[in-house]
Amino acid sequence: xxxPNQAGSMPVKDRIREFRxxxxxxxxxxxxxxxxxxxxxxxxxxxxxxxxxxxxxCYRSGFRFFDSARxxxxxxxxxxxxxxxxxxxxxxxxxxxxxxxGQEDFETFKRSYFESFERxxxxxIDCFQIHECLSYEPCVPDVIPFLVEQREKGxxxxxxxxxxxxxxxxxxxxxxxxxxxxxxxxxxxxxxSAHGLIDCCAHHGVAFYNASxxxxxxxxxxxxxxxxxxxxxxxRHQLLSLELRKLCERIGVNVVAAAIQFSLFNxxxxxxxxGIKQISDLESTLAALNTAIYPEQWAAITELQxxxxxxxxxxxxxx
Numbered sequence: 001x002x003x004p005n006q007a008g009s010m011p012v013k014d015r016i017r018e019f020r021x022x023x024x025x026x027x028x029x030x031x032x033x034x035x036x037x038x039x040x041x042x043x044x045x046x047x048x049x050x051x052x053x054x055x056x057x058c059y060r061s062g063f064r065f066f067d068s069a070r071x072x073x074x075x076x077x078x079x080x081x082x083x084x085x086x087x088x089x090x091x092x093x094x095x096x097x098x099x100x101x102g103q104e105d106f107e108t109f110k111r112s113y114f115e116s117f118e119r120x121x122x123x124x125i126d127c128f129q130i131h132e133c134l135s136y137e138p139c140v141p142d143v144i145p146f147l148v149e150q151r152e153k154g155x156x157x158x159x160x161x162x163x164x165x166x167x168x169x170x171x172x173x174x175x176x177x178x179x180x181x182x183x184x185x186x187x188x189x190x191x192x193s194a195h196g197l198i199d200c201c202a203h204h205g206v207a208f209y210n211a212s213x214x215x216x217x218x219x220x221x222x223x224x225x226x227x228x229x230x231x232x233x234x235x236r237h238q239l240l241s242l243e244l245r246k247l248c249e250r251i252g253v254n255v256v257a258a259a260i261q262f263s264l265f266n267x268x269x270x271x272x273x274x275g276i277k278q279i280s281d282l283e284s285t286l287a288a289l290n291t292a293i294y295p296e297q298w299a300a301i302t303e304l305q306x307x308x309x310x311x312x313x314x315x316x317x318x319x
Contacts, residue, residue: 094129208268
């Protein structure tokens with residue numbers, strides 16, 4: 001395998017900084033669009049037009065970073081139609097393909113990789129990520145050399161790893177072959193298990209993408225929402241979420257604003273990916289970023305968080 005971690009002349013963290021959200025006030029914040037929800041409703045023309053218009057609204061609102069995946073239904077196709085309407089050089093496009101292990105899975109991964117270019121309608125992808133791989137080792141024989149070769153050819157600029165396993169992400173960050181890692185449900189108001197990983201990425205010059213600020217909706221879920229009792233950590237998260245919502249109501253803080261702004265206080269987070277399903281999600285995201293939360297309010301939230309003995313513990317079950 002060739003020399004690790006060659007992503008072009010500009011360090012990846014510096015490059016990603018150019019694609020931060022541009023707020024009307026001129027402020028730049030590291031927030032991008034998670035495209036998991038677009039392209040989910042069906043392939044009909046009306047739905048496609050509506051989803052493309054949603055992404056265009058995000059673009060007009062200042063978003064420049066868009067993350068998709070082969071596994072997100074027709075998300076890449078929607079993103080590809082959107083890319084026809086905007087200057088390609090102004091947006092950062094990231095996508096992913098699933099890989100678990102074995103030669104057969106690698107062949108599927110390669111097909112997904114090439115199909116992503118077709119679905120996006122591009123000849124270059126800014127960041128291509130290995131999706132949902134729970135262990136680093138299976139990637140070593142085939143997937144990593146393949147992506148390094150594609151990076152050297154210029155087809156992609158960055159190689160990323162996107163999974164919930166903090167251990168897998170840390171090994172990827174330390175390996176020298178990855179330019180970015182994407183973590184979800186590991187750094188939010190309910191969890192800080194990625195805290196050490198973020199420091200590791202900063203030390204090795206690897207970009208850190210944070211996702212699931214709302215913890216897959218748990219932070220805003222009604223108190224009566226059911227939780228699978230088979231996974232006790234979900235119950236713990238739900239109970240902490242309920243406490244947080246009650247605290248935020250008591251101290252006059254919008255819990256969605258707190259959840260979205262939380263990542264912005266950690267300088268090691270290069271991009272927060274926020275899933276936007278409809279215009280109201282775009283509006284609430286922008287409103288959350290412009291909501292004032294005062295130091296004493298953050299202190300109260302932090303005090304509640306730090307009382308949770310599991311805050312820094314990775315969940316054993318990652319699916």
